Amino acid sequence: MSKTVTNHSFPGPTRLKRGVGARFTVSSLLLAWLLASVLVHRLPHEALDRAGAPLLLGADIPPSVADVFARACINCHSEKTRWPWYSHVAPVSWLIENDVKRGREHLNLSRWESLDATKQRLLLTAIATVIENREMPLHRYLVFYPEVKLSTDDSVRVIEWTQAERRRLRFSGSRLPAK
Numbered sequence: 528m529s530k531t532v533t534n535h536s537f538p539g540p541t542r543l544k545r546g547v548g549a550r551f552t553v554s555s556l557l558l559a560w561l562l563a564s565v566l567v568h569r570l571p572h573e574a575l576d577r578a579g580a581p582l583l584l585g586a587d588i589p590p591s592v593a594d595v596f597a598r599a600c601i602n603c604h605s606e607k608t609r610w611p612w613y614s615h616v617a618p619v620s621w622l623i624e625n626d627v628k629r630g631r632e633h634l635n636l637s638r639w640e641s642l643d644a645t646k647q648r649l650l651l652t653a654i655a656t657v658i659e660n661r662e663m664p665l666h667r668y669l670v671f672y673p674e675v676k677l678s679t680d681d682s683v684r685v686i687e688w689t690q691a692e693r694r695r696l697r698f699s700g701s702r703l704p705a706k
């Protein structure tokens with residue numbers, strides 16, 4: 528009986544060494560994780576030049592439609608991205624940065640005015656299509672932000688606006704000399 532108690536209070540040298548080793552491994556993994564979170568990024572998180580630019584500049588867009596874009600699309604499709612805390616922590620940060628990078632490559636609402644009318648019209652069609660097919664906002668994003676899911680009203684409003692804006696661009700384009 529007394530022998531067992533002694534064994535417990537004085538752990539053998541082997542057990543002690545294994546405990547320290549495990550602690551070293553855990554802390555070096557944590558350190559590597561921290562460094563990766565801070566150093567390895569697909570996209571910078573700091574404010575971009577266009578962060579203050581209005582969305583869809585130059586478009587004729589009613590506030591109710593602009594609100595839908597501002598609520599549901601700007602985190603990935605503009606330079607007004609709001610980065611949640613977990614977007615700073617690898618490897619989640621890499622997944623989110625990848626979505627934002629690819630999202631902006633397809634459609635950057637902060638640089639709308641830099642596109643020519645033909646490109647704008649193509650994107651308007653693409654917007655209507657992804658909304659009609661309920662492909663956007665991305666489903667994995669809706670898991671974190673269920674409140675940004677578009678209602679039927681939102682969808683109809685955006686789709687009708689894309690049609691009106693395409694017509695407007697076609698008619699304003701016809702008065703300009705062909706490029």
Ligand code: HEC
Nearest residue numbers: 599600602603626629630633634653654657663664665668
């Ligand atoms: C979580 C990020 C995210 C959100 C939020 C988001 N998108 Fe996207 N979007 C993407 C990514 C990533 C792609 C590129 C998809 C691909 O490469 O397959 C994309 C592609 C697109 C495209 C291009 C499709 C094509 O055929 O070229 C359109 C248009 C679009 N999104 C519209 C929207 C609209 C409108 C909203 C808001 C209602 C929205 N997206 C919300 C990430 C997002």
